[in-house]
Amino acid sequence: MEYVVIAVVLLILAIGGAVAYVVPRRSRPLPPAAPSTPPAVEEPAAPVVVEEPTAPPVIVEEPAAPPVPQLETPEPTAGRLVRLRARLSRSQNLFGKGLLALLSRDKLDDDTWDEIEETLIGADVGVEPTTELVGRLRERSRVLGTASATELRALLAEELTTALDPGMDRSLASTAEGRPAVLLVVGVNGSGKTTTCGKIARVLVADGRTVLLGAADTFRAAAADQLETWGSRVGAEVVRGPEEGDPAAVAFDAVKRGKETGVDAVLIDTAGRLQNKVGLMDELGKVKRVIERHGPVDETLLVLDATTGQNGLTQAKVFTEAVNVTGVVLTKLDGTAKGGIVIAVQRNLGIPVKLVGLGEGPDDLAPFDPGQFVEALLAGAA
Numbered sequence: 001m002e003y004v005v006i007a008v009v010l011l012i013l014a015i016g017g018a019v020a021y022v023v024p025r026r027s028r029p030l031p032p033a034a035p036s037t038p039p040a041v042e043e044p045a046a047p048v049v050v051e052e053p054t055a056p057p058v059i060v061e062e063p064a065a066p067p068v069p070q071l072e073t074p075e076p077t078a079g080r081l082v083r084l085r086a087r088l089s090r091s092q093n094l095f096g097k098g099l100l101a102l103l104s105r106d107k108l109d110d111d112t113w114d115e116i117e118e119t120l121i122g123a124d125v126g127v128e129p130t131t132e133l134v135g136r137l138r139e140r141s142r143v144l145g146t147a148s149a150t151e152l153r154a155l156l157a158e159e160l161t162t163a164l165d166p167g168m169d170r171s172l173a174s175t176a177e178g179r180p181a182v183l184l185v186v187g188v189n190g191s192g193k194t195t196t197c198g199k200i201a202r203v204l205v206a207d208g209r210t211v212l213l214g215a216a217d218t219f220r221a222a223a224a225d226q227l228e229t230w231g232s233r234v235g236a237e238v239v240r241g242p243e244e245g246d247p248a249a250v251a252f253d254a255v256k257r258g259k260e261t262g263v264d265a266v267l268i269d270t271a272g273r274l275q276n277k278v279g280l281m282d283e284l285g286k287v288k289r290v291i292e293r294h295g296p297v298d299e300t301l302l303v304l305d306a307t308t309g310q311n312g313l314t315q316a317k318v319f320t321e322a323v324n325v326t327g328v329v330l331t332k333l334d335g336t337a338k339g340g341i342v343i344a345v346q347r348n349l350g351i352p353v354k355l356v357g358l359g360e361g362p363d364d365l366a367p368f369d370p371g372q373f374v375e376a377l378l379a380g381a382a
């Protein structure tokens with residue numbers, strides 16, 4: 001019996017020890033298990049939403065109408081020079097005022113006449129025309145005896161007008177019998193050719209004509225875009241070719257298209273790079289020859305930048321030798337105080353100034369009129 005009790009006690013102790021050993025060990029935190037394989041990144045399961053299929057809404061859309069270009073109504077050309085007179089006289093005032101101040105002196109002695117000469121030469125009139133003009137003015141004032149400032153102003157206005165050769169034909173050849181009139185626009189880069197083409201298109205549209213524009217300035221890609229903008233504003237179609245393409249081919253296609261659509265006039269913008277005289281002559285000569293397969297070129301306008309003054313005349317000569325220039329467009333006259341360049345251009349080239357540019361606005365191009373121009377020069381200086 002004693003042995004049984006001892007055995008039971010020992011058994012109880014053994015069981016208790018075993019329990020005490022096991023329980024504390026299980027409550028300790030387990031060390032992190034060494035990753036055997038990388039944990040799989042599971043896409044979060046999308047919630048399964050069972051939706052009733054709904055019929056797509058039926059929206060009947062009107063087909064979008066192509067945007068209607070807003071056509072502009074250009075200003076009438078009559079009286080434009082008068083309207084722009086303020087702009088002209090603002091930049092030319094010094095010229096007119098200077099001359100009239102000199103003529104208002106009590107005594108017109110040799111020194112005063114020399115100063116008058118200097119003023120005219122300084123205004124880009126050119127030496128030869130100035131000598132002639134002053135000689136005639138001097139002679140007439142001598143015949144008149146003691147002339148008043150008002151009389152001398154009138155004489156000056158007359159002489160300046162005479163120097164501008166008012167008898168020259170300044171009309172634009174913008175109509176032709178049974179075919180479109182073809183106007184070719186040439187000139188040095190940056191002189192304002194493309195702008196002038198756009199402005200002329202507006203002048204013609206304002207006068208009730210239909211126009212097509214040919215972007216034969218394939219040298220400057222933006223020129224064709226520029227021309228398209230001008231055309232779209234007045235509803236004029238623009239024919240253009242690939243960049244750096246053959247200008248003559250574009251000119252040919254433009255005239256062809258103009259004949260097909262029956263427009264009154266086709267205006268061709270050219271590149272006119274002055275790389276060298278031979279290259280220019282070749283390019284412009286080819287453009288002209290190719291156009292002439294359709295018929296004659298009715299007007300070749302040379303665009304000259306008035307702000308380049310006498311220097312521009314040398315470049316102008318190259319163009320007159322390359323093509324038969326029939327009229328000059330003098331641009332940027334609003335940006336120079338030297339309006340005398342109009343006299344110099346006509347005298348040097350023997351070609352009439354037909355249009356003048358007086359600003360960057362779309363209708364800032366005016367038919368040139370010698371009398372009105374001189375009045376603007378001398379405006380506010382009476």
Ligand SMILES: Nc1nc2c(ncn2[C@@H]2O[C@H](COP(=O)(O)OP(=O)(O)OP(=O)(O)O)[C@@H](O)[C@H]2O)c(=O)[nH]1
Pocket residue numbers: 187188189190191192193194195196217220223271331332333334335356357358359360364
């Ligand atoms: N103030 C003034 N700016 C003008 C006149 N005519 C043209 N311009 C400006 O002169 C700049 C050159 O004009 P463009 O028509 O691009 O000259 P472009 O001769 O076609 O030049 P290229 O295509 O490079 O040969 C533009 O900024 C015109 O707005 C003008 O009468 N007055």
